[in-house]
Amino acid sequence: MIRAGIAFVLIVLSFVAWQAMFDDKDLDPNNLLIVEVNTSAERTGVLRDQLDRFEADNPGLKVDVISLSWGQAFEKLSMMIAGGQIPDVIEMPDFWLARYVSAGQMADMSQFVENTPFDDDLEEDTFKYGSIRDKIYTIPYGYYLRAMVYNKKLFKQADIKEPPLTMEEFYQTAAKVSEIPGVSGYCHHGGRGGAVFYYWIMTTMNGSNEFFDAEGNSSFYDQGAIDGLTLIRDIYQNGYAPQDSLNWGFNETVSGFYSGVCAMLHQTPDALNGLRQRMDEGDFASAPMPLGPSGKSFPHLGYIGWSVFEQSQKKEAAFKLVAHLLKRENHQEWAERSGLVPIYKGLAGDLFDTGDVGAGWLTSTQDERWEYMINPNHLSDIAEFDSIQVVQSGQAMMLGETTPEETAKMWADFLSASQKRWLTGND
């Protein structure tokens, strides 16, 4: 028995040694390595197709893909980099960008953009969004623009004719829908990822989509912003949002919406795919985010883009690959399949011309009363602010543990301090 045990240990160890020495990991160091972080099986298929075409167009170039699952992508990517496994091209969400740029890991793409012919139809701010201190570090592959999806059946049941156009109507609609037993008006996203709703309601009530003044003081402590927080707190405390929406994440808000627990959902267009699978086409529609007292509204525009690593040994090829993925026809397929607002202006009409389901996004992109709100993505602590501070202190406010004013003050202090550090260049 003891001998068998020792033999077993030796066998295992020799297997381990064999794998350490001879396993080639399938990854050829001569190939380009692209890492996707917002992985889904279907999208990986689209990406692979486009990479195959790239390989066909560029004989000699091969591309490997590593697909990380979204939940742990940030942790894993940072570990890979610390361990010396540096990808060439990376899918870069807006709120990670500053972290990687301040760590010196992202390649400046400005020169490359200048030398590459992009279609004139490209949304003019595309490069600006991915820039920090006037250097382009990422190029968005599509926009996660927010609009309001609503449940037509529940609206009808509550005798509501039109989706809310103004903030006042938003509140009234939420209240009215909530009169139906077991149903609430608004699907609040109180857990991680929900910060941008607070930002929307604060900026829209305040009438400006600027986060800071020239000195770097946050606008979150302006009276309008405080009013915004008060409004959402009232909606929650009056029961116009489900009690447990306090810690809902993305999945819960969407499932809450399609199970008919709540009637209005603040969402990005990629949620539509999931909705179509589970609801009848005629039962839901979208409207732009309600207008504030100033007659304007500032729906959040998020993006994920393609970036190239500074330490990449094959930057030229990597840039080429990025250009390939953003080419108009590739991009159209990409935006369509993942349900994004495209970066080419003309395409939005094609993609969202689907009756009232796409109406919210189409209006937001075309009507001047809607302007985009871009998070202060240049601040390197914005990710932690979004996902920790705002979530926990927002919950405390909704529960009545702190007042909207105290909360606004706390957030403004954090952001002002961060912005001032950035302005003095000590980021």
Place this chain on the structure above:
Amino acid sequence: MTNRVEPWLYLAPTLLFIFLLVLVPLVTGISYAFFNFDLISGTQEFVGFDQFVRILSEDEVFTMSLVNTLFWTSTSLFFQFTLGLALALILNSGFRGIKFIQPVLFVPWAVPSFLIGLMWVWMFNPVTGPLPYMFEGLGLMETPENLLSDPDLAMWGPITANVWFGIPFFTIMLLAALRSIPNDIYEAAHMDGVSGLQAFRHITLPLIAPTIIITLMIRAIWIANFAEIIIVMTNGGPANSTQIVATYIYDTAYQKMDFGYASVISIALLSMLMIYGFTLGRIRQKMKVYI
């Protein structure tokens, strides 16, 4: 038995494994505490004890999460241990159908912890799970609401999931200890007129005491460090009400990317667990003498 070389020979392979893959990384992890360390850029700046000052002077979330950790650990441990011991005693006494029921009772231990979290989130959600309606039926809740979004009750969600997960651990360990007690001891005791509860107190308990102590010690340490279930179920919310030190460390390291400070918090947790470990270790030594 005293022998200089022989024990080390048996210990060597174990020590080699632990040294290379646990101890070296552990020392590296602890060293972060003295650096302003950025994983992404790989820069390290020596800051000495600066970060230790911060935790002692100005960290409210840490204090709060410490209190929560105490509650989370002790409550989970209490239910896991008492229920696990009860189950072990029942299984040890044997009953019909035990062969089929026994493996099933161990199932929770084999479910990945993040799935446990998702599963219980599903159970507590009034849209998808039956629990809120059961609580309502039992008169515990006025309306079927989600316990996880009530800051006063939220901690009970992860605790329930953790108890569900942890009972089999105690059951299996204590059952093995019970099974190692030779039957003739009981027979001898029976002849001396000792049986039932008395036999449990004077024979069973002292004999399984070493196992009880070691499992209580290790489980408490694991539970205190066990963040996955909470991260999946509540993410420390609402309003930090389920924030334990382990989740706080996770956030600090991987959301704020502040590995230096996360290491400081880890060291604080480590010191407290060490005090706990040594206390139990002392008790165990005393008991050996007593037996």
Place this chain on the structure above:
Amino acid sequence: MERAKYPFIIGFLVFTLFPVFWMFKISVTPDRLLYSEGIVAWPSQTTFDHYYAVLVEGSFPDYFMNSFIVSFTTAALVTILASMAGYALSRFHFKGKVALLTILLLTQMFPIVMIIAPIYNVLTFINLVDSISGLILVYTAFNLPFACFLMQSFFDGAPQELEEAAMIDGCTRLQAMEKVTIPLCLPGIGATLGFVFTAAWSELLFALMFISRQSQMTFPAGIMNFVTKFSVDWGQMAAAMILALIPVCIFFAYIQKFIVQGLTAGALKG
């Protein structure tokens, strides 16, 4: 006492199996009905599509195979090494023993999230990152400390006199160990084996952080494929989870023999 047993067992069974039953229900519910029927004990329509998708369309058979290799190897490796170490800790008094025990305990107290990055570097160094061999080594290292404590306490419980008697009768230490001590400690060995097997079977964090290749993925890491940023494929995930429980049940059904053997081994002695 005898009668009170049964309600207790039933209570445990309900508490243990109800959530599993609920997952099973989700796994056979068609996606369309998942949210639309409210809280019902059983869906109006059932389907095995999710099982089909998991077993036939996806890479789950590979994941299960990898998981099985990793868990079984780790369990056996840890049990063998920990038996040796536990024996040394139990039967010998030597210098540095207390320090050693302290260090073993200490390794359990530091949060794993803090040491993942250094371990990743060690694995990169020995070229075993992103392979199941690396995973086996890491799991072995992390399960060893507790397994040592466990085996030590089981050896402590096995009377030393018998072994000494055997050695006086002319057995070498190894022979005495094989003939007397190991049979007495079989329940402990069984428990350790079962414990480490399940721990490795269900481990996610290391698997997720160290493995990127599909061909080397274990099932918990594979299950994360169902969680994307924008949706969770509950049906398939529940199906995969239910399937993953089956081998564990079988393993435990087998292991329980060892644990039960403790009784007979105990009788041997008298």
